[in-house]
Amino acid sequence: MHPSMEIRNEISRRLDGRVIVLGVTGSVAAVECFALIRDLVRHGAKVIPVMSAAAQDMVTPYSLEFASGVPPITALSGQAEHVSLLGDGKDRADLLLIYPCTANTISKMALGIDDGPVTTMATVALGSDIPVLIAPAMHDCMFRNRAVASNLQRLRDMGVKVLGPHIQDARAKVASRPEVVAQVLRALGKSDLEGRRVLIIGGRSEEPIDDMRIITNRSTGAMTSNLLEVCFERGANLECWLGATDVSMPPYIECQRFRHTHELEDLAKGKEFDMVIVPAALADFAPQPQKGKIPSDAGDLTLRLSTVPKFLPHMAGHCRLLVAFKAESGMSDEDLIARSRQRMEAQGSQLTVANDISMVGQDNGRILLVTAQEAKEVAGDKRAMAEAIIDACVDLLP
Numbered sequence: 417m418h419p420s421m422e423i424r425n426e427i428s429r430r431l432d433g434r435v436i437v438l439g440v441t442g443s444v445a446a447v448e449c450f451a452l453i454r455d456l457v458r459h460g461a462k463v464i465p466v467m468s469a470a471a472q473d474m475v476t477p478y479s480l481e482f483a484s485g486v487p488p489i490t491a492l493s494g495q496a497e498h499v500s501l502l503g504d505g506k507d508r509a510d511l512l513l514i515y516p517c518t519a520n521t522i523s524k525m526a527l528g529i530d531d532g533p534v535t536t537m538a539t540v541a542l543g544s545d546i547p548v549l550i551a552p553a554m555h556d557c558m559f560r561n562r563a564v565a566s567n568l569q570r571l572r573d574m575g576v577k578v579l580g581p582h583i584q585d586a587r588a589k590v591a592s593r594p595e596v597v598a599q600v601l602r603a604l605g606k607s608d609l610e611g612r613r614v615l616i617i618g619g620r621s622e623e624p625i626d627d628m629r630i631i632t633n634r635s636t637g638a639m640t641s642n643l644l645e646v647c648f649e650r651g652a653n654l655e656c657w658l659g660a661t662d663v664s665m666p667p668y669i670e671c672q673r674f675r676h677t678h679e680l681e682d683l684a685k686g687k688e689f690d691m692v693i694v695p696a697a698l699a700d701f702a703p704q705p706q707k708g709k710i711p712s713d714a715g716d717l718t719l720r721l722s723t724v725p726k727f728l729p730h731m732a733g734h735c736r737l738l739v740a741f742k743a744e745s746g747m748s749d750e751d752l753i754a755r756s757r758q759r760m761e762a763q764g765s766q767l768t769v770a771n772d773i774s775m776v777g778q779d780n781g782r783i784l785l786v787t788a789q790e791a792k793e794v795a796g797d798k799r800a801m802a803e804a805i806i807d808a809c810v811d812l813l814p
């Protein structure tokens with residue numbers, strides 16, 4: 417057994433049976449390919465590396481063979497690998513990913529020039545409607561070259577999905593590995609949220625006592641992170657508003673930060689979504705904040721907490737499907753379902769994810785998906801629960 421088999425499916429089975437042709441071109445970012453291949457294999461993919469001559473000066477074919485278990489194609493042969501892998505045959509690969517993609521390869525692809533194994537793979541894939549993803553990597557001044565920029569735009573117009581680069585400190589940085597893996601999962605996964613505008617409001621609010629101290633809660637943001645991943649992979653046009661969290665969010669999704677519940681109404685102004693999902697733990701009560709810092713030697717302190725107006729009814733006017741979360745402690749399923757339905761009617765939501773607060777901070781747990789008509793139990797880890805929540809949303813989306 418090749419050593420690459422030891423890590424197959426270590427993360428998931430989401431790319432089982434999928435064949436990805438990975439074109440590698442002559443940028444130093446090619447050193448990232450080893451880890452990228454391993455990440456794709458961990459999701460179950462078979463990766464076939466194809467290397468340009470310049471790429472072979474950056475990384476050796478042996479290292480990519482070790483990573484993938486497949487000898488890289490470094491030159492085309494009488495096997496016509498480009499046609500058998502990316503032509504019209506029924507055993508063809510599912511995707512051509514070029515990572516990293518040089519200015520040279522971008523321009524050749526845009527002009528239909530194929531004078532090497534990677535560019536020939538690209539010409540065939542673009543002619544046979546196989547999805548093509550490229551991750552440009554180059555120095556900023558190459559990226560600003562107008563010929564390169566217009567060739568890149570031409571590729572976009574031809575349906576090529578361009579990942580990054582991300583301009584940072586005057587450098588055009590190649591898309592990160594997590595982003596590329598997520599984009600591959602998005603390209604090859606269920607696309608039942610494609611074209612849907614989805615907002616996820618996650619994290620916990622922080623209500624100030626004074627300029628230093630806050631009142632908050634124990635929500636970690638783990639469910640939000642999983643929901644973001646799932647919605648992204650299923651093709652959503654995604655927006656996220658995020659309070660405080662203990663866990664990091666997928667780095668390829670930009671989140672707009674908030675601290676206080678009252679900031680959310682401003683964020684919502686003029687926005688419309690197909691679906692709004694609110695795993696956020698928002699304050700139910702907040703003090704009247706005091707300026708500066710209450711002296712620590714001021715003696716006992718009595719805080720008067722006022723009820724914070726519920727935010728979800730406000731959001732109902734901004735979307736077609738509103739998904740609420742309800743955490744209670746020590747309640748029977750029947751009571752939890754009844755409370756969820758009462759609340760749904762009051763706030764105008766169509767689905768509630770109900771659970772016991774003992775689940776907070778745990779990887780595994782149990783939730784009830786409550787609608788006006790039914791209540792379904794789902795148990796598993798946060799990823800499995802996020803998948804089940806989105807399945808239910810897709811069924812309910814008008």
Ligand SMILES: Cc1cc2nc3c(=O)[nH]c(=O)nc-3n(C[C@H](O)[C@H](O)[C@H](O)COP(=O)(O)O)c2cc1C
Pocket residue numbers: 440441442443444445468469470471517518519520521532553554555558
């Ligand atoms: C050390 C080194 C790093 C390079 N990095 C890049 C790069 O990041 N992006 C790029 O477009 N070209 C880069 N180049 C230039 C390409 O290797 C060169 O244009 C080559 O012809 C690309 O061929 P290919 O597209 O067939 O791989 C680099 C060259 C060297 C020597």
